[in-house]
Amino acid sequence: MNRVQEIRxxxxxxxxxxxxFAEISRKYLSNIENQLANxxxxxxxxxxxxxxxxxxxxxxDVSEVNSVVYPxxxxxxxxxxxxxxFRYASERAYNNLGILGECVFSSDIDKYAQDAYEAxxxxxxxxDITKVNEKEIPDFDILFAGFPCQSFSICGLLKGFExxxxxxxxxxxxxxxxxxxxxxxxxxNVKNLVGHDRGKxxxxxxxxxxxxxxxHVDFHLLNALDFGLPQKRERVIIVGSKKPFxxxxxxxxxxxxxxxxxxxxSVAQKHFASPEIVAKRKSKHVAKTFPSIWHENKSGxxxxxxxxxxxxxxxxxxxxxxxxxRRLTPREMxxxxxxxxxxxxxxxxCQTRKQAGNAIPVDMVAMVIERFLPMAF
Numbered sequence: 001m002n003r004v005q006e007i008r009x010x011x012x013x014x015x016x017x018x019x020x021f022a023e024i025s026r027k028y029l030s031n032i033e034n035q036l037a038n039x040x041x042x043x044x045x046x047x048x049x050x051x052x053x054x055x056x057x058x059x060x061d062v063s064e065v066n067s068v069v070y071p072x073x074x075x076x077x078x079x080x081x082x083x084x085x086f087r088y089a090s091e092r093a094y095n096n097l098g099i100l101g102e103c104v105f106s107s108d109i110d111k112y113a114q115d116a117y118e119a120x121x122x123x124x125x126x127x128d129i130t131k132v133n134e135k136e137i138p139d140f141d142i143l144f145a146g147f148p149c150q151s152f153s154i155c156g157l158l159k160g161f162e163x164x165x166x167x168x169x170x171x172x173x174x175x176x177x178x179x180x181x182x183x184x185x186x187x188x189n190v191k192n193l194v195g196h197d198r199g200k201x202x203x204x205x206x207x208x209x210x211x212x213x214x215x216h217v218d219f220h221l222l223n224a225l226d227f228g229l230p231q232k233r234e235r236v237i238i239v240g241s242k243k244p245f246x247x248x249x250x251x252x253x254x255x256x257x258x259x260x261x262x263x264x265x266s267v268a269q270k271h272f273a274s275p276e277i278v279a280k281r282k283s284k285h286v287a288k289t290f291p292s293i294w295h296e297n298k299s300g301x302x303x304x305x306x307x308x309x310x311x312x313x314x315x316x317x318x319x320x321x322x323x324x325x326r327r328l329t330p331r332e333m334x335x336x337x338x339x340x341x342x343x344x345x346x347x348x349x350c351q352t353r354k355q356a357g358n359a360i361p362v363d364m365v366a367m368v369i370e371r372f373l374p375m376a377f
Contacts, residue, residue: 001246002059005033006218007051010203021050057210057217060244068374071141073102079145079173081106081125083116085360086144086186088339092362093370104138112351113358119346129172134179142376143180145173146188146360170205177213184241184376185215186369188360191234194221205238215240220249222368224338224361228256230307231336233361237368245375251367259291259306262335263322272326273318281324294324308336313357330356338362 008018015033019026024043031037032047039047039059048055074094078086087103094101106125108114118124126132147169177185193202202219210217217240224233239247273281281294285302292304296319308320311333320328330349331341333356345352 001035001244002032003218004029004047004051004058007053007058008033010206011051012199013051018047018050022046053211056244060216068377070097070099070373070377073100074142074373074377075102075104075138075140076142076144077137077140077176078103078106078125079129079143079176080147080169081108081117082110082113082146082358082360083339083343083355084121085337085339085362086146086188086365087121088362089360089365090144090369092366093373096370097373099373104140107132112347113355116344116347116352116355119344129169132172134176137176137180139180141183142373143173143177143182143185144187145185147173148189170208174208174213177209177215181242183243184372185209185239186365186372187238187240188365189236189238191221191236193236202236209238209240215242216244218245218247220247222249222251222364224364225307226253227251227361227364227367228253229336229338229361229363230257230259230262231310231361232305232307233310235361235364237365239368239372239376241372241376243376245372247372247375251371253363253367259293259308262332263291264329264332267326267329271329273321277318278321278325281321285324287324291323293328294321295319296321311336311353311357311359313354315357333357334359338364338366 008015013021015026015029019029022029022043023046028037032039044055044059048058051058076090078084081087087106090101103121103123106117106123107127107129108117108125109128114125114127173185173187196202206217206219209215217238219236219238221234221236224231224235281296281302285294285304287294287304289304289306292306293308294302294304295309296302304324308328311320318327322328328336330345330352333353334343334345335341337356337359338361339359347355
């Protein structure tokens with residue numbers, strides 16, 4: 001197995017360029033990338049040198065790493081934990097795999113998120129992760145984190161991730177991984193990470209994880225709609241393990257939820273938009289489906305779908321309206337993210353909207369974790 005094509009594209013090489021650097025034909029390189037040819041050791045080294053990647057991160061034999069041994073319990077940490085999306089997702093995956101899991105550390109800077117997390121899991125997350133000494137974090141086996149998308153300041157002579165990533169919250173993930181050396185990690189970020197700073201941000205993250213911290217790494221852009229949640233929410237998922245793996249990102253869901261599964265039957269009047277707003281929306285648009293979520297973009301254009309556009313933490317109060325008439329309730333927003341109805345809402349509607357908008361799609365991430373863990377351990 002190899003990741004030549006994947007890393008070639010990360011490095012912005014064409015097939016012809018890499019073939020020239022490696023002194024092989026483009027056709028032979030294509031066969032290598034499509035797993036149709038096994039290069040000699042000499043050619044493999046030439047390719048790895050051209051791509052500036054350790055050869056063991058580029059070529060590996062999955063058949064040699066098929067045994068799966070899970071620690072008991074499988075300990076994890078939950079960074080930028082919000083209201084516990086990764087915790088719900090990992091618990092679901094652990095249960096399906098028959099694994100005993102234990103959260104040994106969680107962190108989020110937001111007080112209201114800490115309140116909600118504590119009410120639902122009985123543990124209060126630590127605050128600002130930038131002020132936490134990585135040496136004081138308990139040992140763990142896997143790291144979960146949904147971290148913000150931030151630019152890296154790349155200038156001058158950079159010695160490593162301490163220089164490249166300093167000042168970003170990814171730096172805190174990297175320093176913890178370097179100190180604690182867990183077996184694996186699963187990271188989540190917004191769709192824009194792929195093109196952020198013309199792709200340099202994602203490339204820097206992958207280089208740090210793979211080249212400096214020594215992990216085998218893969219990533220993919222996924223959509224919550226494809227995982228049974230009626231919300232178009234595209235997110236980048238990055239997975240990594242000390243053990244070589246080849247992730248299959250093709251998922252299928254037989255039973256998908258619809259808006260009928262999400263929407264509450266009885267809704268308080270406070271959630272309804274004013275008659276003026278409703279009349280204005282309905283004068284501009286006629287929905288083709290019922291029920292539907294109406295979306296108004298920044299230009300004032302209105303569209304409606306049998307699912308919700310992505311929930312956003314800082315969005316306008318009325319940018320999503322059920323059937324063009326009312327706002328989503330806090331419970332409905334949590335359902336759109338895959339949170340169970342057992343989740344206790346203990347903060348204001350305003351804070352819950354923010355929390356739901358910042359959360360991960362639980363169903364999607366649970367399926368990723370369930371598939372990834374047997375490859376990572």
